[in-house]
Amino acid sequence: MSSVAQDVLPIFILIFFGWSLVRFGVLKEGIGEGLGDFVFRVAVPMLLFRTIAHADFHGSSPFRLWIAYFAGVAIAWTIGHLIATRVFGHDSRIGVLAGVSAGFANNVFIGLPLVERTVGPEGIVAMSILLAVHLPLMMIAGTLLMERAEQKTSGRPSQGLMAVSRQVALNLVRNPLIIGLIAGIIVQTLGVPIPAVLDNVVAQVAGMAAPAALISLGMTLNQYGMAGNVRIAGVVSTIKLVLMPACVWAVATLLGLSPQWTAALVLTSSVPTGINAWLIANRFGVGQGLAASVITLSTAVGVLTVSLWALLLL
Structure with a gap:
């Protein structure tokens, strides 16, 4: 238990540290947003670039990895949607948002640092393979489903599948994570060695990704909070933190993934809800309070559930 605590607790202590810096006026909230931009646009892309460039995949196929993870996403998303609409009586827009919140893990800001500390290089390789498709698939699915729900609820004309897909695809092509x-x-395919001096610079910048990501996340959490919705937020958070990783573990075990890849997938699926859920809510102007509540609650409780999953896996 002590080794798990040494790996997991620093993750959430850094988040709390970032939150405290803004909460007690040491730094302004805008600094956290700037730091987050640095992490998203520079540090993490360099980490992913260097990891993939130096990785030895041993001929492993990524498809079993993707199936294991996205099976958990699909189950969590579906149950979150059904509970929001059938149990709590919300419309389909809130249903989509509940599904997104239940299935969209904060893989970049929490998942990567967690897997790096607990699983190591093999885990980062698995994370890189996952992130290659995670953001595109999740953002396209979330945007298209929300667009459809918005049309169904408000009766406004749809932008059309091609128009929405084109807009999302354009955003993804310019996404720094995808570029990295x-x-x-x-570089991996061509087998071109990275010059030692350049590789050293990239390694140093990539090394900033984990602590900077966690501190910036904590700083930005000050703008969320619990805006009501405690009951439904509690249910969605439980799906995200407990059910989704359990499903990922079951499918990964059935597919025979290696212990390192299984641990990486389960741990990153067990982390709190990512801010992308709030971004989708904000874009469509609906459910911002629910998204914010799930992000805050799942982050607050996540230290316990992530520790439990780490204890079971490692």
Whole structure:
């Protein structure tokens, strides 16, 4: 238990540290947003680039990894949607948002640092393979389903599948994470060695990703809070923190993934809800309070549930 605590607790202590810096006026909230931009646009892309460029995949196929993770996403998303609409009586827009919140893990800001500390290099390779498709699939699915729910609820004309897909695809092509992954794949495929001086610089910047991501996340959490919705937020958070990783573990075990890859997938699926849920809610102007409540609650409780999953897996 002590080794698990040494790996997991620092993750959440850094989040709390970032939250405290803004909460007690040491730094302004805008600094956290700037730090988050640095993490998202520079540090994490360099981490993914270097990981993929140096990785030895041993001929492993990524498809079993993707199936294991997204099976858990699909189950959590579906149950979150059904509970929001059938049990709590919300419309389909809130149903979509509840599904997104239940299935969209904070893989970049919490998952990567957690897997790096607990699983190591093999886990980061698995995370890189996952992130290559995670953001595109989740954002396209969330946006299209919300667009459909918005049309159904408000009766406004739909933008059309092609128009929405084109807009999301354009955003993804310019996404720094995708650029970092593609650059790493190119270097890996060509077998071109990275010059030692350049590799050292990239390694130092990539090393900033984990602590900077956690501190910036804590700083931005000050803008969320619990805006009501405690009951439904509690249910959605439970699905996210307990049911989703349990499903990922079951499918990964059935598919025979390695212990390192299984641990990486389960641990990253067990982390709190990512801010992407709030971004989708904010874009469509519905459910911001629910998304914010789930993010805050799942982050607050996550230290316990993530520790439990780490204890079971490691």
